[in-house]
Amino acid sequence: MAKTRTAFFCRECGNETPRWQGQCPACREWNTLVEEPAAPRRARAAGPARAERAPSESAPVRLRDVEGTERPRWTTGLGELDFVLGGGIVPGSVVLVGGEPGIGKSTILLQVAGRLEAAGRRTLYVSGEESAHQVKLRAERLEGSAADVTLLAETELESILLRAAELGPDVLLVDSIQTVYSEGMEGAPGNVGQVRECAARLQRFAKQTGTAVFLVGHVTKGGGIAGPKTLEHIVDTVLYFESAGGMDHRVLRATKNRFGSVDEIGVFRMTAEGLTPVGNPSALFLGDRLASASGSAVVATLEGTRPLLVEVQGLAAKASYGAPQRVSGGLDPKRLALLLAVLEKRAGIPFGQLDVFLNVVGGLRLAETAGDLGVAAAVASSVYDRPVPPEAVFVGELGLGGEVRPVGQIERRLAEAARMGFTTAYLSPRARPQAPPPGMRIVETEDVRAMVRNVFGLGDG
Numbered sequence: 001m002a003k004t005r006t007a008f009f010c011r012e013c014g015n016e017t018p019r020w021q022g023q024c025p026a027c028r029e030w031n032t033l034v035e036e037p038a039a040p041r042r043a044r045a046a047g048p049a050r051a052e053r054a055p056s057e058s059a060p061v062r063l064r065d066v067e068g069t070e071r072p073r074w075t076t077g078l079g080e081l082d083f084v085l086g087g088g089i090v091p092g093s094v095v096l097v098g099g100e101p102g103i104g105k106s107t108i109l110l111q112v113a114g115r116l117e118a119a120g121r122r123t124l125y126v127s128g129e130e131s132a133h134q135v136k137l138r139a140e141r142l143e144g145s146a147a148d149v150t151l152l153a154e155t156e157l158e159s160i161l162l163r164a165a166e167l168g169p170d171v172l173l174v175d176s177i178q179t180v181y182s183e184g185m186e187g188a189p190g191n192v193g194q195v196r197e198c199a200a201r202l203q204r205f206a207k208q209t210g211t212a213v214f215l216v217g218h219v220t221k222g223g224g225i226a227g228p229k230t231l232e233h234i235v236d237t238v239l240y241f242e243s244a245g246g247m248d249h250r251v252l253r254a255t256k257n258r259f260g261s262v263d264e265i266g267v268f269r270m271t272a273e274g275l276t277p278v279g280n281p282s283a284l285f286l287g288d289r290l291a292s293a294s295g296s297a298v299v300a301t302l303e304g305t306r307p308l309l310v311e312v313q314g315l316a317a318k319a320s321y322g323a324p325q326r327v328s329g330g331l332d333p334k335r336l337a338l339l340l341a342v343l344e345k346r347a348g349i350p351f352g353q354l355d356v357f358l359n360v361v362g363g364l365r366l367a368e369t370a371g372d373l374g375v376a377a378a379v380a381s382s383v384y385d386r387p388v389p390p391e392a393v394f395v396g397e398l399g400l401g402g403e404v405r406p407v408g409q410i411e412r413r414l415a416e417a418a419r420m421g422f423t424t425a426y427l428s429p430r431a432r433p434q435a436p437p438p439g440m441r442i443v444e445t446e447d448v449r450a451m452v453r454n455v456f457g458l459g460d461g
Helices: 047-052 079-085 105-118 132-141 157-167 192-209 230-234 281-286 333-347 369-384 410-419 448-456
Strands: 006-010 033-037 094-098 123-127 150-152 171-175 212-217 237-242 249-257 265-271 274-277 296-303 306-318 326-329 354-360 392-394 424-427 441-444
Touching (some): 006 192, 033 192, 079 265, 079 274, 094 105, 094 230, 105 132, 105 171, 105 212, 105 274, 123 132, 123 157, 132 150, 157 192, 171 192, 192 212, 265 281, 281 306, 296 410, 306 410, 333 354, 333 369, 333 448, 354 369, 369 392, 410 424, 424 448
Parallel strands (some): 094 212, 094 237, 123 150, 123 171, 171 212, 296 392, 424 441
Antiparallel strands (some): 006 033, 237 249, 249 265, 265 274, 296 306
């Protein structure tokens, strides 16, 4: 009996090595190599014989000679999902949807399948984790009928591809890729080799037939999609579901999209009837704002191409013991420490004996520096215990010299602020738009000291 050949694969990048090492030689990550059966080596044919077997469709051609035009996208009926995808589903594309257990991955895909069937698009929903009865129970709870969706409870890849070839669906949905296995590969479902091989074959099926394929992916403890990192390279689009603990809304974020913008977000509300798109996310994130309280400021940020108004809450309190704490939610703690140093050095606000807590409301993350001015305003408001004017919005980056720097797409940010009823904008003089929105007063702010003076009527603090 032939001995099974094994190799060590990196869980992060999929690199193969003949023996275990503490650090992956390709991506330099530690303790990511796992031993798994390797794919059998195929015997190489002689040069002439190999050339004779080359298929004619693989011959190189000039791009001008490629036939075909851009096919129209298929809309799902869920406006937020279509927005994140870049306008709808691209025929022949492969979309990977990741997220924590119970966040709504299976729910939204079943809703998509039901709406596509209602629009005349054939779908095949493959369930590898739930029985047909369990999927039916979920479908009965969803808003809109999913009774016409074709369901296949199967985990073997060859059977899935055979049924898909027979039915010829427009959209194939696989829940989840970690439960699918191929008979041609050794190892349990979910290991590096199985996930990589199954995803690659589903990708080839999508490109050859024009079927759009959706894959559900599990996530690791670190929040990344489980399996090799090559899984994200194989697919065309990667979507992540995010949720703040205790919140009933979900944020769908595109981290990779070959057919649209990356970092776009769609906001949904989880209800008993499924996920409902939120058409006005700014109103959702500002809905419970207490304008009369100190330590609150509103920033105009961009998520992809979508402007959002987000409330930033700061709390400065006397440190009760030891070194002062710096706790932030939704903002990089190092960025918070930098902004506090700028406030202390350039605006004269001492933080040596104060605990500082910062929270971005709604579970969002402030990844861009355009929220610096709003963070500084919220923290200063808490220190002075004076509320920020409720009609004010802050847009700007803070430099180490305390200067307020301009940010991009200021017109779109201010237009969203005006739409939400804000009438005053604090920003850099170099960021002043040529045509501000009607009714919007622009307060030019040279540095953080000027911001503190204008907002709170203070000088050196």
